[in-house]
Amino acid sequence: MRLKTLLASLLIGSALVGTVAAGAAWAWGSSGHRMIGEMALKSLPDYMPAFLRTPQAISDVGEYAREPDRWRGAGKVHDNDRDVAHFIDLDDDGNTLAGVSLDNLLANRSDYEAALRAKGVEPYKAGYLPYATVDAWQQVVKDMAFWRVLTYVEARETDRTKKAWYRADLARREDLTLRDIGILAHYVGDSTNPMHLSIHYNGWGDFPNPNGFTMEKVHSPLEGVYVHDTVREDDIAAAMGDYVPCTAPIMTCVTGRFKPSFAKVIPMYQMEKDGGFTAGDPRGKAFMVERLGRGAGDLRDALLDAWRESKTMQVGYKAGSYDDFVGGRIADPWEVLYGDD
Template identity: 50%
Template sequence: MKRILTAALAAVAVGGVALQASAWGNTGHRLIGVAAVRGLPEELPAFLRTPGAAAEVGELAREPDRTKGGGQPHDRERDTAHFIDMDDQARVMNERGMSIDALPRLKSEYDAALVAAGLDVDDAGYLPYAIMDGYQQLVRDFATWRVLNAAEARETDPGKRAWYREDRLRREALILRDMGYLGHYVGDGSQPHHTTIHYNGWNRDTPNPEGFTTSRQTHGAFEGAFTARVARLDAVEAAMAAPKLEGFDLRARVPAYLKTTLAEVLPFYRLEKAGGFTESDARGGTFVTARLAAGASELRDLFILAWRDSADDSIGWPAVKVAEVEAGTADPWLAMYGDD
């Protein structure tokens, strides 16, 4: 529980400003969600490509932090989703933990492997699984929306058509919610402190040859007040990478993304030591912008990829193929409405 308790303690006031212990605080998560939605191409549904949808996802990207403190088992199952503590070789916690490139298929298997290695599951975190789960949920959301949208357009029975419309609107609200939740965890994954054992000052139990700060205010000060002061939407959007959509493999993509962020831990601490996060130094703002843009780019790509994956999905019970419903060769009524 050390990781979670330290994060809670980091929420104390520093210099009169209450600092967030959650990755990026409110500003960073909002910007990542908004920038990702604003970057969506025309192939995605029109209801997503609106200023309202961008604002909604930006707000909902904060939700996993806002729901903390519900008690047990709520908090245990959610608080550890926000991070994964890797050592400098991208192993979970230390040399006894598995490589980020060799994660077990299931989170339960991951937990069991950590326990068998004598490592604390709560300290380790399970961010990769939160991202993968969120992506898979969004694929299911999009598949359901595709079926409802196609069926509504073709249905001649007024009662059924009205139900399809109502359920489509319900699904659109759920899609925005689930995009926000995925956005939160992808955003966590772009914050270097959420990928490392050096998550709040350099880990005092490891060698520190460059004399990096060990201050327990490091994490909160960076992602909270500092980010809120320097981060700007236009700068984040300008720094976003071109989409990377070819050869997608979810179980390879997520670890690769998190390792890219882990590689920014050492640059962060070197910049902090050099005074880069003071008001008079522009380097800190550049670092924040690059990290937020990395999160927004990855999130935009995952939204697009989830939409594309949904075209090959089957949904409902008895299951219907999305492609067949969209082609008009299958009637999804029983799959969608149900036949008790």
């Protein structure tokens, strides 16, 4: 089926008719986000905690990876803040609407939004995907740090009451970790869809268009139905590549992983123009497989980096890291973990 025929069928009666804000677009659809989450966990090495590698955990993360899209419509305060986490609009030179490149993003979201307003841009129109991704990753590091410490102290605790609480809290932490990995999976997945990194987020839009790229609302049909009908897990597994660690500051790691996706914006529109996303054309499938494989690989890499960093992440308010617990530098783990108020 030609993309335009597919698009026409999807537009009938849909919210895509008319103007669609970047924040209203869903990245990849359910199938793409599931596959990114599941394939990343399936590729984790044996040294990662066993609870992350069970069939149930893999399935859970695949479902949790859809959560930020499922949050939509909760209410004005909720949606106005969270819907714009899914994207960041970059111009054709790769600059944000705040006037700086991904290499020069401001240190935190509040400063970024102030810079946007100084340029006369409302933040909800610009998106903040890099900040959402960093936030989600840092939460996973914290989860893993707690898991390390709880595993260590539970195994050595002799008091039955304390041991039971440690065991229960460890189970709670494992549940939280899977959910938080799912949230990270979603934002990592969003970043590997080129349209989530561009002012051309749903058709070329009202910009100079010398190449005659489509003005139609192609975002949802490409990332949703096309991926569902065309891409399979085995395709993604073959496209993931080897682990590439990043030991730079986390924002540098995140934006560095964004750049290959941004570079695909024009090739994606050119492929659409050339009919590459027509059913049965191998070019479109190869494009999407590469992007989804990059998403699964980026998520796997982010999780391995998070596990490395969790060893030195502080647990408890001004308490210490896993290394401090193992080294006996924490006088009373119970006060840190259960709480001494």
